[in-house]
Amino acid sequence: MWNEPYLETCCRSALHRLRLAGPLGRPDGLKDGPCLHRxxxxGLAAPRADGRFRLTAEGEARHAADVLKTRRAA
Structure with missing residues (x-):
């Protein structure tokens, strides 16, 4: 059963860009800023003290499921 909130296309793209940014993170204030805040x-991203966003473990798992289309371990 599907029990996760739907991610709009723009937010899935922002999640992917956040994953690609790696440890550097994504800065706030770009076009995907509203999605990063969402x-x-x-709980898929977290703001850092330097004003950038980082991917959380939950975000990593959601990226794998929604973007990479891999199955999660139950």
Whole structure:
């Protein structure tokens, strides 16, 4: 059964860009800023003290499931 909130296409793209950014993170204030804030509200991203966003473990798993289309371990 599907029990996760739907991610809009723009937010899935922002999640992927956040994953690609790696340890550098994504800065706030770019076009995907609203999506990064939405992802942070969902626990998939987290703001850092330097104003950038980092991917959380939950975000990593969601990226694998939604973007890479891999199955999660139950």
């Amino acid at each position: 992802l942070a509200g969902m």
